[in-house]
Each structure stands twice: as structure tokens, then as C-alpha cells.
Amino acid sequence: MRALILVVVTVLASGCGSGLYGVDLPGGADVGDHPFRVTAVFRDVLDLVPQSGVKVEDVAVGEVERIELAPDGRSALVTMVVNGSVRLSGTALARLRQSSVLGEKFVELDDPVEQAREGALADGAVIPLERTNRNPEIEEVFGALAMLLNGGGVAQLRDITRELNAALGGNTDDIRSLLSNLDTFAAGLDTHRTEIVRALDGLDRLSASLGERAPRIAGLLDGLGPGIQVLADQRGQFVTMLTALDSLSGVATDTVTRVRADLVASLRALEPTLRQLEKAGQQLPQAMDLLFTFPFTDAALDAIKGDYLNTHLSFDSRGGR
Numbered sequence: 186m187r188a189l190i191l192v193v194v195t196v197l198a199s200g201c202g203s204g205l206y207g208v209d210l211p212g213g214a215d216v217g218d219h220p221f222r223v224t225a226v227f228r229d230v231l232d233l234v235p236q237s238g239v240k241v242e243d244v245a246v247g248e249v250e251r252i253e254l255a256p257d258g259r260s261a262l263v264t265m266v267v268n269g270s271v272r273l274s275g276t277a278l279a280r281l282r283q284s285s286v287l288g289e290k291f292v293e294l295d296d297p298v299e300q301a302r303e304g305a306l307a308d309g310a311v312i313p314l315e316r317t318n319r320n321p322e323i324e325e326v327f328g329a330l331a332m333l334l335n336g337g338g339v340a341q342l343r344d345i346t347r348e349l350n351a352a353l354g355g356n357t358d359d360i361r362s363l364l365s366n367l368d369t370f371a372a373g374l375d376t377h378r379t380e381i382v383r384a385l386d387g388l389d390r391l392s393a394s395l396g397e398r399a400p401r402i403a404g405l406l407d408g409l410g411p412g413i414q415v416l417a418d419q420r421g422q423f424v425t426m427l428t429a430l431d432s433l434s435g436v437a438t439d440t441v442t443r444v445r446a447d448l449v450a451s452l453r454a455l456e457p458t459l460r461q462l463e464k465a466g467q468q469l470p471q472a473m474d475l476l477f478t479f480p481f482t483d484a485a486l487d488a489i490k491g492d493y494l495n496t497h498l499s500f501d502s503r504g505g506r
Contacts, residue, residue: 214238214245219269221308222250223294225279227317230261231290233281238291239265240282246271249292260314265292275304279312281319 230252239247247267255262263279273296280293294306297316353360374381395402416423441448462469 214247215268216247216266217268217270220247220266221269223265223267223306223308223310223312225263225265225292225312225317226255226314227261227263227279227281227319228259228314229319230263230281231319231322233263233290233292237289239267239294240291241271241273241294246294263292267294271306273306275306275310276316277306277312279317281317283320286323 233249233252235249235251237249238245239249247265250264250266252264253262254260271294273294276297278295278297280295281290282293283290
């Protein structure tokens with residue numbers, strides 16, 4: 186017994202220079218004869234210590250060799266020794282886990298489910314910060330729960346409940362009518378669902394057509410710029426013209442108002458003449474035809490064939506010959 190104590194003291198004394206982390210603990214993972222080393226970058230390692238376990242699918246496959254501060258001073262580098270028989274992809278994940286609520290920390294290695302396997306995790310590989318994370322600590326959970334219970338979300342729920350009771354109290358009939366109207370509105374929308382879908386499809390086709398004509402529309406809008414600028418430059422002239430038109434319309438309205446009675450009388454005086462012209466009908470064109478052939482009509486010309494006629498007509502408008 187004394188010899189066994191002496192051996193233990195000797196072993197501990199030999200490891201005092203580098204601490205107890207260099208001593209292999211019983212029950213640790215078997216890393217085999219050809220292990221490889223992997224480094225993972227964590228934002229926070231909590232109370233993870235060297236010789237903590239490394240697991241894959243809850244099977245111990247290695248241990249943490251050392252933990253050191255990264256060169257950026259804001260993250261931690263965790264170097265792990267892993268059994269050489271472990272096969273993981275080059276996109277492996279590293280998570281900081283806890284064996285139980287108050288248990289020890291360990292590092293879990295796993296392959297991402299949603300990503301394709303790329304290469305293999307080999308000696309000297311580095312798992313970057315974006316592929317590492319950790320579980321929340323029990324202290325953090327209790328802290329969030331305390332924040333919720335001490336004037337946080339619970340108090341807000343109480344205020345929300347009180348305000349809802351105040352809003353709904355005594356308004357049962359109005360609320361019931363509102364819900365009924367909403368139900369009718371939803372039923373109407375469901376009835377016209379086909380038309381709504383058709384309208385949305387038409388809007389989609391219109392958007393696609395406008396998208397195809399985007400260069401021409403852009404060219405049209407660019408071409409409108411100079412025209413709009415000309416209109417803006419001549420705004421004063423347009424205002425003057427519209428003012429003059431307003432004055433002209435006022436004068437025209439006043440003139441028509443003043444001569445309205447005379448105009449109506451003139452139109453009534455023309456009525457008999459227009460009525461007689463209407464009665465003349467087709468006789469007026471025939472009389473005009475006779476006027477230009479007087480005194481020999483077309484019928485007289487047909488009576489004399491193969492010869493010609495000469496006539497002299499003297500007409501004095503003053504009443505003479």
C-alpha cells in the first residue's frame with residue numbers, strides 16, 4: 186500500500202511542471218495508434234477544459250488536447266485528437282454539448298444533413314466559426330425565465346388581456362356582427378376565387394409583357410423629358426393663352442346672349458323660305474338645267490337632226506329691247 190501511494194505521488198510530481206492536464210485519465214476515449222488532429226473555432230467555449238470528450242453520434246472518439254485564444258482575440262481555438270477510424274466530411278460541424286443539465290461539457294462532431302459531402306475531415310483540418318455553435322447554459326435559461334416573470338412578457342400579457350376585456354365588454358352584438366360580416370366577405374372571396382386567380386394571372390402576363398418592353402418604355406419616357414421641358418419653359422405663354430380664351434368665351438357668351446332674340450327672329454323668318462325650297466324638291470335642279478339651254482331645250486335639239494341652229498339674243502336689264 187505504501188508502495189502504491191509512492192508511485193501515485195511520483196506520477197503527480199512528474200506532471201507538476203505542466204499541470205494535471207497532461208495525465209491520461211481512466212475511462213477516456215481510445216484514440217488508436219494513428220489519430221489525427223482537428224481544430225475548431227468557437228465564439229465561446231464556456232467552461233470546456235482539456236481532456237474533455239469528443240463524440241460522434243454519442244460515441245466517444247477522441248478528446249480535447251488544448252484550448253487557446255485565437256489571434257483575433259475574440260474567439261477560442263479548440264484542438265482535438267480524434268481516432269483515425271472516424272470518417273467525416275470536409276464540411277463537418279462542431280457543437281459544444283453537455284452530457285446533462287449539470288454534467289460535463291464535450292465537443293460533438295457531425296456531418297451537415299442539408300449539405301453535400303465535400304472531401305474528408307483529415308489531419309490539420311480547421312472547422313471555421315460559421316460551422317460551430319453551443320447550447321444555451323442553464324444559467325442563461327434561468328436568466329431569461331427570470332426576465333420573463335419579473336415584469337416582462339407576463340406583465341405584457343396581463344395588460345393585453347385587460348385591454349381586450351375592456352374593448353370587448355358590452356360589445357358582444359357588434360363583435361358577433363363583425364365576425365358574421367367577415368365570414369360573408371370570406372365566402373364571397375371564395376366564390377370569386379376563379380375570377381381573382383384569373384385577374385392575378387392577367388396581371389402577371391401584363392407585368393411580363395411590360396418587362397419585355399422595358400427598353401422601349403424607357404426610351405419613351407426618356408423622349409418625353411424634352412417635351413415636358415418645353416412645356417415647362419412655355420408655361421407662361423400657355424397661361425396667357427388660356428386667360429385670353431377665357432376672356433374670349435366670356436365675350437362670345439355675352440354677345441350670343443344679347444342677340445339671342447334677333448337670331449331667333451331671323452331663323453323664324455327663314456322658315457317659310459326653307460319650307461318652299463323643301464317643297465320644290467327635284468324641280469329646282471330641272472329648272473336650273475333649262476336656264477342654261479334657254480330658249481332651246483334638249484327636246485328641241487332632238488327634233489332637228491343632222492343640221493345646226495344659230496340664234497342671237499339681246500337682253501337689256503334696264504327695260505329696253
